[in-house]
Amino acid sequence: MAEPGGIAEGDLEAAGLRLSVTGEVATVSLVRPERRNAMTGRTWEALAHVGQTLSESVRIVVVKGEGSSFSSGIDLNMFRPGGVEGETSLMDRIARGSADDAELDAAIAGYQEGFRWLRRPDIVTVAAVRGHAIGAGFQLALSCDLRVLADDAQLCMKEPALGLVPDLTGTKPLVDLVGPNRAMELCLTARTVSAAEARELRLAELVVEGAELDAAVDDLVAALLAVPREAASATKELLRGAPGRTLEEQAAAERRAQAGRLTAMAAQAARG
Numbered sequence: 001m002a003e004p005g006g007i008a009e010g011d012l013e014a015a016g017l018r019l020s021v022t023g024e025v026a027t028v029s030l031v032r033p034e035r036r037n038a039m040t041g042r043t044w045e046a047l048a049h050v051g052q053t054l055s056e057s058v059r060i061v062v063v064k065g066e067g068s069s070f071s072s073g074i075d076l077n078m079f080r081p082g083g084v085e086g087e088t089s090l091m092d093r094i095a096r097g098s099a100d101d102a103e104l105d106a107a108i109a110g111y112q113e114g115f116r117w118l119r120r121p122d123i124v125t126v127a128a129v130r131g132h133a134i135g136a137g138f139q140l141a142l143s144c145d146l147r148v149l150a151d152d153a154q155l156c157m158k159e160p161a162l163g164l165v166p167d168l169t170g171t172k173p174l175v176d177l178v179g180p181n182r183a184m185e186l187c188l189t190a191r192t193v194s195a196a197e198a199r200e201l202r203l204a205e206l207v208v209e210g211a212e213l214d215a216a217v218d219d220l221v222a223a224l225l226a227v228p229r230e231a232a233s234a235t236k237e238l239l240r241g242a243p244g245r246t247l248e249e250q251a252a253a254e255r256r257a258q259a260g261r262l263t264a265m266a267a268q269a270a271r272g
């Protein structure tokens with residue numbers, strides 16, 4: 001059976017993902033609750049595939065985890081002898097000497113594609129986080145435009161404690177949100193941030209009681225859908241680009257974007 005977007009359901013499920021599309025809203029669920037939604041290389045490749053094949057009608061993507069945790073991060077079996085069933089782990093390839101620097105770079109870039117598309121201007125992405133979001137799980141939540149947390153959410157950038165660096169595109173949004181010093185403190189202690197602190201640190205747009213999470217996300221999605229799509233896309237692009245521009249450059253970008261909007265609106269009015 002084919003999922004919306006032409007992805008075989010079995011392939012997605014085997015990668016620990018489920019995609020459902022209702023009208024303009026797609027929901028991507030991590031579906032390995034028995035492993036607290038631990039993710040493997042295959043999960044990230046499947047996630048990239050979901051992004052590449054997402055129906056053009058989709059405006060909002062909700063990312064969530066089934067069960068008590070959003071995600072416990074990378075499947076730790078990826079670091080153990082034998083790895084993960086059906087996957088050759090990078091660790092095995094390195095140990096065998098069969099992965100050089102260029103191959104490692106390409107492999108990690110492929111994994112990062114699973115996270116990068118969530119910033120696309122034509123969609124708005126919402127992470128619905130309950131329980132743990134650890135390591136890659138925290139980075140997945142950070143890749144989304146907006147985060148709604150249940151009050152039991154616990155965020156942790158665990159990678160440095162495991163001898164690694166966070167490499168799934170999470171360091172940029174973390175620094176953008178909390179500043180370099182707080183980001184350093186969070187990463188270099190690998191401590192856990194509660195939902196209440198996450199709200200203070202602007203890591204969450206909204207914190208709600210666990211039982212209210214789905215309803216709060218639905219309300220947010222409804223509010224996002226109420227804004228015209230093209231205006232939302234142009235505004236998202238403007239806001240995403242703002243930190244990298246001077247005031248002059250941003251003012252120019254606003255003028256260009258507004259000219260585009262006004263032209264489109266005038267054309268629409270002329271068509272009646």
Ligand code: ACO
Pocket residue numbers: 034035036038039069071072073074075076077132134135136137158159162164
């Ligand atoms: N990889 C593989 N298996 C995992 C992972 C993981 N990341 N997380 C949980 N599991 C497994 C457990 O081994 C356990 O398996 P079992 O039932 O066969 O014993 C099962 O999922 C349930 O886990 P528990 O620890 O019993 O669940 P609990 O709710 O008590 O704790 C928690 C959840 C806090 C997430 C804990 O499992 C944990 O700390 N996991 C490891 C987190 C981690 O270090 N992730 C890597 C971060 S770095 C990165 O992502 C790059």
